[in-house]
Amino acid sequence: MFCFTTFKRYPQGVLHKLISYVKAVLPIKVSVSVLKKYKDVEGAVKIEEVNGEELVKKFAEEMEEMLGRKMKSVKSLAEAAEDADLYHEYNETLEFDYYNSMLINTVDEDGNPVPLGGEFQLEENEHFSKLAVNTQQSNIQVPTNVYNRDPDIVNGVYMSEALNDIFIDNFQKDPTLTWQYFGSSTGFFRLYPGIQWIPDENGVVTFDCRNRNWYIQAATSPKDVIIVVDVSGSMKGLRLTIAKHTINTILDTLGENDFVNIIAYSDYVRYVEPCFKGTLVQADLDNREAAALGQGSLCNQAIMLITDGAMEDFQDVFEKFNWPERRVRVFTYLIGREMTFAENVKWIACNNKGYYTHISTLADVQENVMEYLHVLSRPMVINHDHDIIWTEAYMDSVLSHGILLGVVGTDVALKELMRLAPRYKLGVHGYAYLITNNGYILSHPDLRPLYKEGKKLKPKPNYNSVDLSEVEWEDTEEKLRTAMVKGETGTLFLDVRTSVDKGTRVMFLRNDYFYTVINETPFSLGIVLSRGYGQYIFIGNVSVEEGLHDLLAPDLTIASEWTYCETDIDPAHRKLNQLQAVVRYLTGKEPDLECDVQLLQQTLFDAVVTAPMEAYWTALMLNTSGMDDGVETAFLGTRSGLMRFQRYTGIEKRIAKSFLTSTDKENMFTLDHFPVWYRRAAEYPAGQFLYYMPRQETRGRGHTFTWQTHTHTHTHSNTHSPSQNTICAGRFYGEVDGSVMTTLIRMASAHKKKGDILQPCDTEYPSFVYEPSVKETNSIIKCGRCQKMFVVQQIPDSNLLMLVVQADCDCSRQYSRITMEPKECDRMRSQKIRRRPESCHSFHPQENADDCGGASFISLSTSLFFTCLTFAALVS
Incomplete structure (x- = not known):
């Protein structure tokens, strides 16, 4: 359980006001009253150790x-x-x-x-x-x-x-x-x-x-495809444009279990992408556009020949390398309106179990390219x-x-699937995730599949081909990834650095990973439990009557995205929010609701134990003589997703109007994570104050801004207006004053950590962590003809530092700013382990090779019927 308050900053006496405000809203006697209430029900509390291996198996079975x-x-x-x-x-x-x-x-x-x-x-x-x-x-x-x-x-x-x-x-x-x-x-x-x-x-x-x-992937087994394109002198203008469009259309028909390469030829042969020389590349979106090595599918094999004509049929070549089995199919695409050398192009396809098509305009490309899928589906159909x-x-x-x-x-919907691994069972830093047989993420709290373009959110082009190693970046030896891709069941631990608050702050955790395969699928499930809060779960038991009384308090909410009761089964329940559903279930008005009994018990327990906060906050608000108008909100959160809050000012006066609203996902209990303030507070010693400034409140606020938690505060010795103090609020200090930040790092007041943090390539991303043993330090920076003096002092019982800097010496020429901007780089090119699909249908002796295009056509009687179960990868 964690208690917080939000308030505005004032230009004078900021530290004294900060401390007095917090002590006014969260005095020791409140903690004592809450602890006393806990003592009253302590006999009904049971603490159990979480068995991660059993938990991940249970989740997998339910999925x-x-x-x-x-x-x-x-x-x-x-x-x-x-x-x-x-x-x-x-x-x-x-x-x-x-x-x-x-x-x-x-x-x-x-x-x-x-x-x-x-x-x-x-x-x-x-x-x-x-x-x-x-x-x-x-x-x-x-x-x-x-x-x-x-x-x-x-x-x-x-x-x-x-x-x-x-x-x-x-x-x-x-x-x-x-x-x-x-x-x-x-x-x-x-x-x-x-x-x-x-x-x-x-x-x-x-x-x-x-x-x-x-639809396309269901029609065929995995395939290795070599696209061979003619770039000789005759392939110019419209023909070359059609050829490029044909290549792109073929690439669009390939999935992550397929492999591809592109070769161009004229007087000589060259690989279109030099990094792909002599290999096959896994056909996910990134690799179709960039360079990364892969392995073959070891199933269907095909050559796609794109040309405006062939002078000969190269029968001797096919006899030597492909006959009599004809394991490599050859599909030919004749580009342009001329048919002078069409017969040789058609002969190549028909004698290598492929298909011939003639593409004379751009409008012909889509339909003609798709014909190859019907051919590759033949073995699957015949095998029944x-x-x-x-x-x-x-x-x-x-x-x-x-x-x-x-x-x-x-x-x-993946969201519905991941509800089977509820967050309250995994702890404050815990989470569940799913990956495919290729190591690609289906669901992970650090997978960010959307980007903002203007006011709209759009899916990133490669959202479904993000590898686990690009998110779990501490798994440097890829032991976790390899074991999960192979479909193994096991456990390991990693010391990790995880970012919070939109990547602006870092925490150091020791995580235990538990993983297993989901049977009859190519998917593997993993869960993460952090040492400390994630190792144990307590189960409180209070009477329904007492719990309901406190649950109905006006200052109380529960996590709207969590499933306390299943409201999606009966259409009559779909308009109920979770709190309404819980109340109707507990009062017997909706006994048929399916509810999580363990979560309800914990929620009722938390409601009873935290009830004293409501009375104190109300009394404080009524006693206006003891209040300063700077306090905006006091709030409290528990592991069951329960929150209590008290507003001290009207909405028209509040600076942080979006804070703790449905749009403020970072600071609310969601399906993916606990609130930022909750996660950070969990890593601080009990009794300390944590100050935090929400990211969205740090820009364009004029003279006032909202405080919750903040890692650096600063003021200038010759400041003349409040706006000079607040203009940089919430920014990384290295961007504000590179000279002071550089000096602090050299003095070892702050340690610079390096690591692959949420980067999809081999790169280093620095994080800065203050050394807590340094209580106070000062230094003088020489900058040409002037010198700058600064003093840093740690504020007791908090995460704040007071930094006072002499502002009449400009050191920007001698010290550049330390930026935290991401840098573009190549994706990792190391070959990764994958698990091939079990099914492969690449050949059948009863195939009708005469059905190969031109005057003939693919008969529907040689094709197949599919059923499909799809995963909706994007959820709001």
């Missing part, structure tokens, strides 16, 4: 069970789609009016519903992020470049109507399900629940399910295998059927 339920729902969709297709007779002249998601609820100039529109009921739904949806029916999205009355579309939509009942039945059996869908190979996308599809600003719907990564295939952010189950109907699936 496996949850994913199993989702898979069961998806398989029921697959079976229904197979049956519907089996009994559907294709009708070239079939007419069927369906709900087009872009046209629903739209009328023409006469007020009549447009074709494929009509009235489609939509209601806002809490479960679907407050979007307007129809949970009684799905509807259809068709890309702008696909004719929505095409016979293939109409027959597919009519056939897939049978999925509506399965969608609804699945949602009734498992109310935690989110989006369910069917993506057809003909281009339409059936989505449940139905929604209004919004086109872009040009009125165009560019979304095509067939181009989505989960029921594999589970995973892409970097998705899980796809592939069921052989013989006809490429498409992909059916449902989304699983």
Whole structure:
């Protein structure tokens, strides 16, 4: 339990006011009253040591069970789609009016519903992020470049109507399900629940399910791809532009289990990226754009030849290196309108189990590139295998059927999965994380997948290919990463430096890591428990009546993102916040709610023990003679996510108006972390005061700013206005005065630590930590014709330093500022261990090699049917 206060700074007598304010709001007698209350219920307290190995196994089993339920729902969709297709007779002249998601609820100039529109009921739904949806029916999205009355579309939509009942039945059996869908190979996308599809600003719907990564990766096994592009003299202008677009489109079809390299040839052969010479590169987004070494997939192998013609067929070369097994498929792309040497280009593909396409314009690229996926899917279809295939952010189950109907699936939000590893069981610094078989992070509190562009948050291009070693940077030998990638179960400890407060402050911890594999998936789960607060958990037990009385206090809140009670199962509960759900459960008004009994017991205990704070704070507020108008808020937090707070000024007077609000994620209990002030206070000795200035309050505040905790305070000896004191508040002092900071480091008053801190490459990032044994020091800095004197004094029982600097000597020419800005660098190029997917279908003797493009076409009867379970990687 930690108590805090916030207040404004004044230009005169700052230290005396700081101490007097805090002592006024948090006097010793309050601590005594809280301890006395604890003594009254101490007999009901039980302290247990946390068993990390058992905890991580329990979490993994619950996650496996949850994913199993989702898979069961998806398989029921697959079976229904197979049956519907089996009994559907294709009708070239079939007419069927369906709900087009872009046209629903739209009328023409006469007020009549447009074709494929009509009235489609939509209601806002809490479960679907407050979007307007129809949970009684799905509807259809068709890309702008696909004719929505095409016979293939109409027959597919009519056939897939049978999925509506399965969608609804699945949602009734498992109310935690989110989006369910069917993506057809003909281009339409059936989505449940139905929604209004919004086109872009040009009125165009560019979304095509067939181009989505989960769809593409489900169609094939892992593959090694060499792209060979002709850059001779004839490949200029439009041809070269088309060739580049073709390369980019091929790269977009590759995932993290695929490997690629690009070779250009004319009179000589060269690697497009010299760092890739003689190797294959893992085809995640970063490696498709930069340099990093990888390993082959050891499954499908293909050469993509992009040229405007071939003078010969190179039969002797293929006979020597690829025949008779033809294990390496060759796909050829003829660029340009001329067909002079087309026969040789086609012969190369048809005699190496590949496919030939002719690309004459930029508009032809997408459709023609995608043809190779149908060819690579042939072995899987013929084998009639029921594999589970995973892409970097998705899980796809592939069921052989013989006809490429498409992909059916449902989304699983990672946020919901990580709720199965609740924060209160992991301690103040503890957390859980998930990685893939390639070592890439699915979920981690230090994974920051979004960046801000203007006022909008957008996903970073490589958000789903961030390696564990780029976040757990103390794992220098990669023992943790290697063990988890191999699917092992075990434990290890690391001495770590972790940053808080948006990377501006560092803490030193000793963490125990526990990890295991999630069965039937390529994922591994890890949890972290810090020595100290993370090693033990106490369980308090008070009566429900007493706990409820104190829980209903107006100054009390609980963590809104934590799951005290499951409100997402019953639609009637979805509008309840967590505190409302807890109260209704404990009072017996909602006995069917599923609640975390252990967390509720701890919350009730904390409410009872901290109840004396409410009475004291109220009395203090009423006794205005003992208060100064500088105090804004007093607040308290506990491990159960409970918070008490008392506002001492109105919102119109408060400086920190966003502090402790829903937008202030850093200082609130969230799904990912405890508040910054809570984490920092946990590492300080009991009884000391910790002062902290929230990051968002440090710029542009004029003459006043908000205090909570602060690592450096400073004032100038000849300051004439308050604004000179506050203009640098919250900044790293090395940026303000490089001469003093440099001197302090040389005097060993502050230690400079180096390490790879949250950097995706081999680099060093300095952190500065004050040496607590130095109580007071001073020095004189010589700067040309003048000298600067400064004094540093440690403020007792706090984390503050008083720094007084003589301000009439400018040393900026002799001492540059010490900046903390990140530097661009190359990503680490060391080869990393990965676990290959178990399934591989690269060859089957019954393949029809004559179906290789040109006059022929890929028959749907040689393709397959997929089911898919996707992971929604971005959550707000």
